[in-house]
Amino acid sequence: MSLRGKVITLQDVAARAGVSRMTVSKVLRGAGNISAETRRRVKQAADELGYLPNNLAGSLSSRKSRMVAVIIPSISDIVFSEVLSGINATLRPRGLQTFIGESLFEPETETELIRAMLSFRPAGILLNGGTARSADAESLLARRTCPAIQLWDCDRRALDFSAGPSHEEAGRLVAGHFLERGLRRIAYVGAELKKDLCAGRRHLALKSSLAAAGIDLLSVTCEDRPRQAVTGRFLTEELMRMRPDVDAIHFLNDAMALGGLSYLHEIGLAVPDRISVVGFNGTSLANAVRTRLTTVDVPRTEIGEKAAQALLQMITEAPMVDSWQAPLELVQGNTTVAI
Amino acid sequence: MSLRGKVITLQDVAARAGVSRMTVSKVLRGAGNISAETRRRVKQAADELGYLPNNLAGSLSSRKSRMVAVIIPSISDIVFSEVLSGINATLRPRGLQTFIGESLFEPETETELIRAMLSFRPAGILLNGGTARSADAESLLARRTCPAIQLWDCDRRALDFSAGPSHEEAGRLVAGHFLERGLRRIAYVGAELKKDLCAGRRHLALKSSLAAAGIDLLSVTCEDRPRQAVTGRFLTEELMRMRPDVDAIHFLNDAMALGGLSYLHEIGLAVPDRISVVGFNGTSLANAVRTRLTTVDVPRTEIGEKAAQALLQMITEAPMVDSWQAPLELVQGNTTVAI
DNA sequence: TTAGTCGATGTTATCGATAACAATTCGGTT
DNA sequence: AACCGAATTGTTATCGATAACATCGACTAA
Incomplete structure (x- = not known):
């Protein structure tokens, strides 16, 4: 398919306004000293021609960019999309545009995204800390020319800044x-722990904290099912078959916990009296209409905000600390009615 | 903050491999006829130097791009994120990278995103059809130099291709x-209908279909609350106060329907015997563990796939039709237990 | 009057790649 | 030996902007 003819460039605007390219460039960027009259003429010419700047040329020339790359594991996971909201809300008013990539927890996909995004020479890159990072990705990041920030994980301090909870603290909590x-x-009930390293660390921290108290944690996990309600339910069924006398379960996330809860309710086990259930994320707080699950609440939007603020500071060369640990709160539920 | 020194360019790789820039460029793009030995040397040199191509320069020069812009209203809305999955799954294997922007249903934000993304001269742009589009946005799109596709809406055929359901058909269904x-x-229970034009059209189609049968639809909506479960519950309470004898409710989406459902259950109204409830999207099919809501199932992933396929066709100049209407299916639920 | 200053605008080189075409090499023909 | 065409590699111009500096006129101060 072929779309209209001529592309309007600075040169065309300059010609119409009767000035040089440089003057147009300055007017449109709001740089330099340009008289009010010239500004008016240039803006009018640009409007009339429908001029749209070419960012490829502009960023190439100035070696500056207003684009920020964000790579998250999963767009449909509300956890990450809320972090993203915090990022967007902070960056957009400052004139920075975020470009989002989805890695699907796959190290190769993440690597390709890092490569693609860095090749646009962004002003900064924000990466989720939960995924295993390939050697290629590490070396791409090592050679980056912009600040890089790690999201969602404050234990692994790999890049210029980290914003997220300590997943080890979560396990201990x-x-x-x-x-x-x-x-x-x-x-413990979870899935895809090999992919989601943060969940893996929560799991290990829980296990070792319990071990210190002389308790052996029973883990029911699988790698080939999604980290969602249906899996939570399925694995809870398995768990209850294996060990019907269990009196506490920690789930990888709230979605899985709600799935498990529905099964416990069905077989008539009272939560929290007969069996204690704890999720992770606090997403259930917002979503649940009647069931209030006990969970570890993570300030998701705030994580995004802190990460974005740090990026802004780095872009403007301001001095700064190198991480922000998100506070965690264990929120008691009222789980008597299953979903 | 200042990051390492020298940026590696084609020139550096060329020098190290003892060839010209052009040869390196051809090798790395897999273009032209280059001897195996030269290819080897160039690749090795690029590896050793850790060369990362500069896409700004490359795309500027070739006036081609491998980036596809996607603008959706809300990332946290599972509906759009599933469409996105379909897009990603189709484009990524073809070497196209998607860059995602979130418009929040705000026409100004959408306009800024369109401007920002088009200024990178992408290979294509995919836009959600549900949002009202500003005049500026329309004129930016009119002057685009790449194919543009409308998602999620097949009634309004504005761009080069549309993929989505007919929301009017949904209302009639x-x-x-x-x-x-x-x-x-x-x-009818809904929220933010002014923002979400597709929902608005479903609502109108329902209203007029009923009017044709001599029935007056009672609409309970508001503009200042989110299109989520809590709002569904709240508005259903209002509705039942206003008109306790209502025997059918259509909700804007499944989330709101589940909220309403929980209230109906609480006040002891049997669904679907005493009162019929229908949602929209079919998201509840995947999420619900026990409650199966009656809903209109939309093939979300497939919409993304069809849109991406159409884009690929347009990029390769192949002839094509100009829209794909997503099939809708009304799926019966088994709603006896509220969430 | 004359240099100095400042505000407004223009000139030239450059950013890092690719397109299009030119040049070279080399074995095989006649 | 001279020539030819395919395969390989190099040269030059260009993409559309911005940085850095140059210029120019008007106005001020000595």
Whole structure:
């Protein structure tokens, strides 16, 4: 398909306004000293011609960019999309445009995205910390010419700044919750732990905290099912078959926890009296209409905001710290009605 | 913050491999006839130097791009993120990278995104059809130099191709469902209809189909609350106060329907025996663990795939049709247990 | 009057690649 | 030996902007 003819360039605007290219460039960027009259003429000419600047040329020439690359594992996961909202809300008013890529938790896809995005020489790059990073990705990042920020993970301090919770703290928090209540037959239910490294670290922290108290954590996980409600339900069924006397379960996330909850409800186990259930993320707080799940609330939007603020600081060369640890809060639910 | 020194360019690779810039360019793009030995040397030199092509320069020079711009209203809305998955899955294997922007249903934000993305001269642009489009946006699109595709809306055929359902058909489908069952006290519950034009058209189609059967649709909507479960619940409460004898409700989407459902369950109204409830999207099919809501299923992933396929065709100049209408299916639920 | 200053605009080189075409090499023909 | 065409590699111009500096006139100060 072929679309209209002539592309309007600075030169065309300059000709129409009766000035040089440079003057047009300055007017449109709001740079330099240009008289009011000339500004008016140039703007009018640009409008009349419908001039659209070519960012490829502009950024190439100035070696500056207003684009920020963001790579997250999954767009449909509300967790990441809320982090993204925080990023957008902070960057957009400052004139920076975010470009989003989805890695699907796949290291190769992430690598390709990093390559593609860096090849546009962005003003900054924000990456999710949860994915395993390929050697190629590491070396691309090592040679970057813009600030890089790690999201969602504050334990692994790889780049210029990190914003996210300590997943190890999260694991300990949940362990403490169970131990305080004197629970001892504790299980963990999760999926795709090999892909989602953060979840993996929460799991390990839970396991070792419990081990320190002489408790052996029973983990029911699988790698080939999605980290969603249906899987939570399915694995909980398995768990209850294997060990019907379990009295506490920590789920990888809230979605899986709600799935598990529905099964526990169905077989008549009272939550939290007979069995304690804890999710992760706090997404259920916003979504649930009746069921209030006990969960670890993570300030998702704020993580995005802090990351974006850090980026802005780095772009403007301001001095700064190198990480922001998101506060975690264990929120008690009222789970008597299953979903 | 200042990041390392020298940026590696084609010239550096050329020098190290002992060939000209042009040869390096050809090798790395896989173009032209280059001897195996030269290819080897060039690739090795590029690897050793850690060369990363500068897409700004490349695309500027060739006036070609491998980037595809996608603008959706909301990233956290699972509906759009599933469309996106279909797009990504189709384009990525063909070497096209998608860059995503979030318009938040705001015409000005959408306009700025269109401007920013077009100024990178992408290979194509995919836009959601649901948002009102500003005059500026229209004129930017009119002057585009790449194919443009409209997503999620097949009624308004503005661009080079449209992929999505007919929202008017959806409204009629729901009307038919109610009428077949002899229901006559019918209500509609929705939010932000001014922003989401597609929802608005579904609503109007429902209203006029019912009017044709002599039925007056009662609409309970508001503009200042999110299109989510809590709002569905809240508006359903209002509705039931205003008109307790209502026997059918169509909700803007599944999330709102589930919110409404929980309230109906709470006040003891049996669904679907006493009152019929229909959602929209079919997202509940995947998410619900126990509650199966009656809903209009939209093939979200497939919409993304069809749109991406059309784009690929246009890029390669192949002849083509100008729209794909997504099939809709009204799926019966088993709603006896509220969420 | 004359240099100095400032504001407004223009000139030239450059950013890092690719297109289009030119040049070279080389084995095979006649 | 001279020539030819295919395969390979190089040269030059260009993409559309911006940086850095040059210019020019008007106005001020000595």
